[in-house]
Amino acid sequence: MFVCYFLLMSEKLYYKDPYIKEFEATVTGCFVMADGRYRVSLDRTAFFPEEGGQTPDKGTINGMPVVDVILEGDEVFHIVYNLLPEGTKVKGEIDWDHRFRNMQMHTGEHIFSGLVHEKFGFNNVGFHLSDNSATMDYDGKLSEEDVRILEDLANKVIREGHEIVTFFPSKEEAESLDYRSKKDIADGLRLVKIEGVDLCACCAPHLKNTQEVGIIMVTSFENYKGGTRLNYLCGERAYKDYMRLVDLETALSRLLNSKKEDIYAAVEKLQGSVSELEFSNVALRRMRVSNICENCEKSVVFLTGDDADLLRFAVGELKSRFCGLCAAFSGDDEKGYRFLAECDGGDLTDLSEILKERFDMKGGGRNGLLQGSLSGSKSEIEVFLLNECQNLFEC
Ligand SMILES: [Zn+2]
Structure with a gap:
């Protein structure tokens, strides 16, 4: 059957005149594919197939959509959803806008x-x-x-x-x-x-x-x-x-309440304001954390998850008041905690091993510093540290 195809290779109308939008042709072959669609060859076609890095033409054959056009050897195949028996006279229409x-x-x-x-x-x-x-x-x-x-x-x-x-x-x-x-x-x-x-x-x-x-x-x-x-x-x-x-320019202009020609300057000004607010926000959060650390009785503090970037700052605040182990945690019982612990001159190797075993700790450290994440409730962690690690809190 394929020999037949090559003998009846379709005339490529798009070579002769790429401005052809409609054409009449005769079906020379129509075969059902594994997915139920049909591969149709014509004696002449204006449909350009996928070739040379370009996706194929769109359009219709007898009003039915051509969903793909492929080139195999020299032959052009049109992929359609409906059977078009060999010998059928058809009218092809190219999606000209496309x-x-x-x-x-x-x-x-x-x-x-x-x-x-x-x-x-x-x-x-x-x-x-x-x-x-x-x-x-x-x-x-x-x-x-x-x-x-x-x-x-x-x-x-x-x-x-x-x-x-x-x-x-x-x-x-x-x-x-x-x-x-x-x-x-x-x-x-x-x-x-x-x-x-x-x-x-x-x-x-x-x-x-x-x-x-x-x-x-x-x-x-x-x-x-x-x-x-x-x-x-x-x-x-x-x-x-x-x-x-x-x-987009119009929408940005409305959003920024600015003339179109001033959009860039308006965004720059906005960025400056955001930076100032971020700076103020960090300063306020540090004040809050500092206050928490000042009022705690032991050198272990729990912060909210939003304060994960302030663990080092919190430990620094604790170290200014306590000697021995100082530890700050952020997170919650459900999602777990990130933490940082420091003990000047102390060895946290044993603590690290116990935390891994009891609280599934991920992380590590050396020279009296330990950081990472762990699972468990705030009360369990507090009880463990304050009751079982008393020696680490001694100066
Ligand atoms: Zn070209």
């Missing part, structure tokens, strides 16, 4: 990669385009300034309106051409020429003119495998993201 956005993103990548190659000699070594993200990878390091210069140049190329053509050169013709190459495709070498800017081998649908890209924006970039990875947006997707940022 396709056009992909063509904007893909053509924008050609422009940018052509400029990266021309200005820096770096190659495009990775490309990923899905509905949620798009990345371009290069085999050399680009600085922030490099990226902004390239972005400016790419947008200039877009505005200038360069014509874009695709063609299948003969072997002899190809040998005389200097082109960037990602990989040869099954149907032979297909070149995409952006007049005066770039020549690159590629299999995907592209726009006819750079002006249709609209705009290209690099949204972020990072070092990646010794080179550079850029996240970017073009055309409709860039516009949508710009609107998202405008909405």
